[in-house]
Amino acid sequence: MSGDVAVGIVAQRDNDRAHELAALLVAELERAFDAAVAVDELTGETIDANGVPVAEIADRDLAVSIGGDGTLLFVAREIGSTPLVGVNLGEVGFLNAVSPADADGVVTDLVRELRDAGSLEARVLDRLTATGRDADWTLEPALNEVLVHGPRRGPGGGATIEISIDGEPYAESHTDGVLVATPTGSTAYNLSEGGPLVRPAADSLVVTQMAAADGLPSLVVDADTEIELSVSDADGAYAIGDGRNRQPLEPPATVTVSLADEPVRLVGPDPDFFDGLENLD
Template identity: 30%
Template sequence: MDQFKNIGLVGRLNSSSVVVSLKLIIPFLQERGLNVIVDRAIGELVSEYGLQESALRLMGESCDMVIVVGGDGTLLGAARELAPYKVPVLGVNRGNLGFLTDITPDQVCEKITEVLEGRYTIENRFLIDAFVRRKGLPVGEGSALNEVILHPGKTARLIRFDLYIEGEYVYNQRSDGLIVATPTGSTAYSLSGGGPIMHPRLDAIVLVPMFPHTLSSRPIVVDGNVELKIVVDERNETFPNVSCDGQTNIVCAPGDVITIRKKPQKLRLIHPLSYNFYETCRSKLGWGAKLGE
């Protein structure tokens, strides 16, 4: 328990179930003599405990572990802020699927106890950075744990763009866009678009065309260390968008260049020893169990 003295708490807003879990976790940690620091965004929800509040980014500097209570979206937002600080993150699921927040509410005290006692594993999950430049000048940038998506925005029109991998020309495509996903994101939007499921330990990126205007366009899996470049065709009449984890949005223009590459810092994701990726796929995606189960 000595390695986790300062515990950060992050929760999804506008969720009564999240508040219930927070009010279970806080006294549980305090009874063990641990210092609990709560994300400023949810401070009012648990104000009766008189906890120290902090901006999420600063938690990375002051906390030994951060517990995220909510869905995968909540953890995605926390991951982008906390990854540069290498602070380990533990997810408690109060959302829907819960691929990243794998502790269930009924097991929260049991599993946190296991972690505090050193019975856990840590997975390093890489993120990707996206940079948009217009005539050589920066327009915007963002990071993603799941995926970076080029999409039409509010208009339902095809986008024309060129794709380069490590400076080598791949193709010119007309489609609704392109999903660039990490292994973590391979079970998210990429999966809905027909992409493959990748084990989280793979060092790879998958590129999934969105409704391409040709039957020969298929997902491509590439090395995780490549640099991708997407050039928005000058002939486009619309202004496509670049979205990072569905939470950061950059509006592009015809001729813009989008560069995507692996982020230097990784998210340190804590799992209880009982965590099993394939069991998670079975339960979340409805895969068949063994006969007789």
């Protein structure tokens, strides 16, 4: 891809530091490379720059997320496998490896590599897809986890959920819910529910029951495992991806969770997993 490089930048909303850094990157990339740079619509209104819907950044050669891990998760949901680099304005930073002070240098180096070599070396992060068995729905891919729970989240809103691993039964219990997490998501909701930490490079998934009456330990399985969560004994239930995308269920219902076809491709320096752990509450 020698020649022009198209870059999309998404800054955390209502964050002045993120908007200031976005404006700096736009100016530098246009000056140094005459690059075609666009920002998300809300940022564009703030810094008087070319703004586009976040989903359109999927058509660009490189995406830049400025904010915390939540901002990067949002961007990743919208852009699929477009190369993505995260600038960390948050505290933990399991996904965002670039400090604000280094952002200009890192992003310009990536654009230069794209212009000269035509591609970028990326760290591939698996995502999950959830589909309804015998039902016509599929959640958008989730980078952290898929959660299945009863009519309400938390105590008193549970359901009986049977877990099957590649067609073999693993556990069945009345529970607040069941999480299927990627290694990326092992440090998020999974960890708060007592699940294990998993290093990002591990080719695995984690299945964790939440406050189960007859619970079993969290189960770590191969990444290509097909997991089925069958819900019963409840007036209603939900399948939720990354705490955002929600599908109502009518028990009895079965949700199949497996790897999505499109992973997330992170570029730039790798985050330090163990440094991130030090920032966990």
